[in-house]
Amino acid sequence: MDYRLINIHIFGNNHAVVENQFNILHDLPHVSLKRTVDSNFTGALDKQSAGSDIIILNLSEHALLELKSLENTDTAGKSLVVIGDKSNVNLLSVAISVGVTEFIDQRSYQDNLFKIINKIIFNRTEAYRGSKKRKLNAIVNAKGGSGGSVIASNIAYVLSTFKDSKVALLDMDLQFGTLGLNFDLAPKYTIVDVFNSISDIDVVSLEAYMVNYSDRLKLLLPSSNDIILPGEIPSTAIKALLSMLQRNYNQIVIDLPRIIDPLTTTIVEQADNVAIVVQQTLAQFRDSKRLIQILNKDLDIPLDKIVIIINRYDPKNSLKKSDLVEMVNHQNVFTIANDFEKVSSASNLGEPFCKTSPNSKIAEDLKRLAMFLGEEHETPKKNSIVNRLKGLFV
Numbered sequence: 340m341d342y343r344l345i346n347i348h349i350f351g352n353n354h355a356v357v358e359n360q361f362n363i364l365h366d367l368p369h370v371s372l373k374r375t376v377d378s379n380f381t382g383a384l385d386k387q388s389a390g391s392d393i394i395i396l397n398l399s400e401h402a403l404l405e406l407k408s409l410e411n412t413d414t415a416g417k418s419l420v421v422i423g424d425k426s427n428v429n430l431l432s433v434a435i436s437v438g439v440t441e442f443i444d445q446r447s448y449q450d451n452l453f454k455i456i457n458k459i460i461f462n463r464t465e466a467y468r469g470s471k472k473r474k475l476n477a478i479v480n481a482k483g484g485s486g487g488s489v490i491a492s493n494i495a496y497v498l499s500t501f502k503d504s505k506v507a508l509l510d511m512d513l514q515f516g517t518l519g520l521n522f523d524l525a526p527k528y529t530i531v532d533v534f535n536s537i538s539d540i541d542v543v544s545l546e547a548y549m550v551n552y553s554d555r556l557k558l559l560l561p562s563s564n565d566i567i568l569p570g571e572i573p574s575t576a577i578k579a580l581l582s583m584l585q586r587n588y589n590q591i592v593i594d595l596p597r598i599i600d601p602l603t604t605t606i607v608e609q610a611d612n613v614a615i616v617v618q619q620t621l622a623q624f625r626d627s628k629r630l631i632q633i634l635n636k637d638l639d640i641p642l643d644k645i646v647i648i649i650n651r652y653d654p655k656n657s658l659k660k661s662d663l664v665e666m667v668n669h670q671n672v673f674t675i676a677n678d679f680e681k682v683s684s685a686s687n688l689g690e691p692f693c694k695t696s697p698n699s700k701i702a703e704d705l706k707r708l709a710m711f712l713g714e715e716h717e718t719p720k721k722n723s724i725v726n727r728l729k730g731l732f733v
């Protein structure tokens with residue numbers, strides 16, 4: 340099963356039209372559809388479209404203002420589809436300047452809407468599937484108990500449901516790690532065994548040290564019987580392990596303890612993303628600011644590789660995501676809902692909650708995060724005018 344859920348949000352001021360479009364798109368697979376009917380939908384556009392992959396705007400007689408409102412909307416990574424009067428050249432040129440992906444004429448949307456949205460979804464999904472790049476994501480908690488291990492486990496599980504993926508999940512909390520319990524798995528050979536015999540191990544024999552959750556998800560786990568001191572493992576051993584893993588797996592997820600030693604330093608240096616898990620308290624928000632500084636200033640990790648995850652996020656809490664963004668001056672922030680019941684019942688079953696409650700809010704949040712971490716993130720090339728025009732006139 341492919342977990343790549345696409346979020347589509349339709350905005351407009353005509354109830355019947357929006358309803359009709361909703362019905363046209365209703366049966367697309369792996370799609371989550373929302374609609375907002377409001378005579379002044381531009382006011383709340385930025386807030387309401389957050390989390391959408393595709394925004395569909397039905398332009399009214401205030402079309403120009405509505406298009407301009409896209410300038411104040413966070414549209415990064417989103418596909419913008421506008422339905423309006425395509426014979427109005429002025430509207431078309433404004434549409435191009437605000438980055439609209441497709442302009443559909445209002446008179447013919449019934450024939451074109453499904454086809455165009457289907458094409459956008461196909462392109463977005465293929466872009467992901469076609470990526471051959473190996474990704475290494477390190478998950479660090481700002482404090483024990485923040486949820487680092489549960490989140491790393493679920494990210495690895497979600498990534499393993501993507502087509503053609505092979506995922507390795509490593510628990511680097513060599514002394515106290517219990518990540519295996521999230522899958523009801525215990526190691527036969529441990530990660531410390533791997534380090535002890537690293538010079539004798541090759542890509543084939545490494546597989547014998549991994550614990551199978553499924554064909555696509557394998558774990559490398561520590562054991563509380565291993566006595567190992569922080570700093571004891573040389574960075575050459577971890578480099579050798581990572582390079583062997585990268586030959587066998589296209590997604591590597593590492594649950595890291597918050598210790599700065601040669602082992603963790605080598606991993607964060609090699610990672611494509613370093614995700615810091617915090618809870619929604621002022622103290623942890625401050626901690627994350629310090630961690631970002633250590634990673635960026637002391638370890639030279641570029642800021643765009645650093646992701647903050649606010650776990651157990653409660654939107655009613657007076658401390659908001661925007662407060663964190665402001666405090667740490669960092670935009671790459673995700674939230675994961677608080678759901679004691681789903682998390683603890685999954686934990687009792689020894690399964691990831693994304694498997695036991697795939698449609699819950701917490702699983703949706705997690706999937707969005709996993710999709711971000713699992714994809715390639717090259718700086719988007721500025722779309723040329725010619726390409727944008729091509730998009731507008733299909």
Ligand SMILES: Nc1ncnc2c1ncn2[C@@H]1O[C@H](COP(=O)(O)OP(=O)(O)O)[C@@H](O)[C@H]1O
Nearest residue numbers: 480483484485486487488489651677678679682
């Ligand atoms: N979003 C959440 N909602 C509810 N409970 C959670 C959530 N995230 C984590 N937990 C619970 O918090 C506890 C600590 O999680 P864990 O992943 O072990 O933290 P860490 O690895 O950061 O020490 C676990 O009992 C876990 O089930």
Ligand SMILES: [Mg+2]
Nearest residue numbers: 487488489512
């Ligand atoms: Mg942990």
